[in-house]
Amino acid sequence: MSRLPTGIHETLRWSALTLAVAILMIFLLAQRQSVDVSYGQSPSGQTITEGSAGELGDATVPSVEEMTALVAADPVVRLPGAIADWDDARVSAIxxxxxxxxxxxxxGLDEEERDRVNDVENATIRVIGTNVSGGFYQAVSTDLESWRGQFATGDVTGLLVVLIATLTDQEKPPEVEDFSWRDPTPAELDAVAGDLRTTGRHVADGATLTDVPRQAAANAFPDRTVRVVALPQQPYGEPVPNYGPALAAIFPGEPIVLQYGNWVEYHGPAADEFAEVAAASFYGQFSDRLSEYDYPQGNVLGAYLNRVTDVRYAGLFDRPLPYQPFDPLRVALPALPWLFxxxxxLFLALSVRSVLRGANPAGQRRNTLGHSTVPARIAGLTALAVELSALAGGPANAPLTRGIGKLQAARAALHEELPDRHVHTLLNDAEDELDATARLVGIDGYRPDVYLRSRIAA
Structure with a gap:
């Protein structure tokens, strides 16, 4: 490395430093934090005001005074638009x-309307949508069966029973499953299957789905076309038509997503493997908002499909992962600190030569005996070149020729009164070439440092 010509040496040295700085900047810029955007929120960096996600309905509530009077007159007050229902016998018993x-x-009440409901002091329990609270407590569902009844039929029986038992210091009674399925009638099944064949979706009267979120569906099932059935919230206390198994038999190997109100379920390929995981994850995170707000079914469906995508990206159950583009930076990032x-x-190693050269003015590091004038160096190196020319041959001719060329350039630069630094740079390169010639000839006495020292001693 120390025998590189000065120009190449300096270029390589500063290139190494520039590359190190560039690698450091790339690595630091890559260390940015990311934001995980959850359901009901805007894309990262934006703020969405309440109501802009479609979660607020058209219903309103009376004034606090009016609701207080209604509750005083009747132990159960149902305001217009209420969707929650329960088993009167079980609730009355507790x-x-x-x-x-x-x-x-x-x-779907806004914040002001929710505050009015909560300000009704003589109400022991308040139910907003299917969100049940009372005193300092809020009752929540914790399993798929409870969530299914709550969001498919508006059933809050279990929530009311648990909360009333807590408020009245009673033991919690055993849970009772009120939800039940029935097989769809041939007419019901034909109507749904016919729409799925022609348009890929069936939207029943009363459902709020307007369009399937195509991008979310493509991410969740990139190798299939999702067929969607949207039904309104089902009547409480009546068996619910179970379209899933029948449609899976009619459309084998195709993903089918069904919505009963705000309850979403999947039937189709690998349903036994990941459907329950996706549903439990989805409702475990979003059940609180779904119970209190009035989201359109399209929003709920999009969020559910995004959760299916998350499950698939997690690599669970050996499901094929959606395509992820190659990211060179992500692959190279671990190696950047080592490259830096x-x-x-390399920069420090190359700097050793420059530091040593800087110990003598104008790059005169080679003249260790104080003969720093340009003419003296030209004379000494010219004499060395003459003696080497009588001995050189074969491979030694090339560096000797280059060295003589550098000496001629140095003499011309001196004659034209160019700066000493430029002349010494040419002499440094000539000395490198003559040193290489001496090594090829095999006579150490003709190496520049040794030869010049002997001339001065003589």
Whole structure:
């Protein structure tokens, strides 16, 4: 490395430093933090005001005074638009002789309307949508069966029973499953299957789905076309038509997503493997908002499909992952610190020569005996070149010729009164070439440092 010509040496040295700085900047810029955007929120960096995601409905509630009067007159008050329902016998049994008053409000109220409902002090329990709260407590579902009844039929029986038992210091009674399925009638099945064959979706009367979120569906099932069935919230206490198994038999190997109100379920390829995981993850995170707000079914469907995509990207159940483009930076990022360190080491190693040269003015590091004038160096190296020319032959001719050329250029630069630094740079290169010639000839006495020192001693 120390025998590189000065120009190449300096170029390589500063290139190593520049590359090290560039690698450092790339690595630092790559260390940015990312934001995980969840359901109901805007894309990263934006703020969405309440209502812009379609979660607020058209229903309103009376004033606090009016609702207080209604609750005082009746232990159960259902405001217009309320969707929650329950088993009267079970709830009455747990209430017993206690004075428990229930105010039931519709979903999708804005903050001001929710505050009015919560300000009704004589209401023991408040139900907004299917969100059940009372006192300092809120009752929540914790399993798929409870969520299915809550979001498919508006059933809040279990939530009311648990909350009333807590408020009245009673033991929690055993859970009872009120939800039940039935096989769809041939007419019902034909109507749904016919729409799925022609348009890929069936939207029943009362459902709020307007369009299938195509991008979310493509991400969740990139190798299939998703068929969607959207139904409104089903009547409480009546068996619900179970379209899933029948449609899976009619459309084998194709993904089918069904919506019963805000309840979403999947039937089709690998349903036994990941459907429950996706549903539990989805409702475990979003059940609180779905119970209180009035999201359109398209929003709910899009969020569910995104969760299916998350499950597939997690690599669970050996499901094929959606395509992820190759990212060179992500692949190279672990190697960047090592490349940076290598460039720094190279720069420091090359800097040793420059530091040693800087110890003498104008790059005169080679003249160790104080003969720093340009003419003296030209004379000494010219004499060395003459003696080497009598001995050189074969491979030694090339460096000797280059060295003589550098000496001629140095003499011309001196004659034209160019700066000494430029002349010494040419002499440094000539000395490198003459040193290489001496090594090829095999006579150490003709190496520049040794030869010049002997001339001065003589």
């Amino acid at each position: 209430i017993g002789d206690a004075d428990v008053r229930i105010l039931v409000a519709p979903p 360190a290598g460039c720094v080491v």
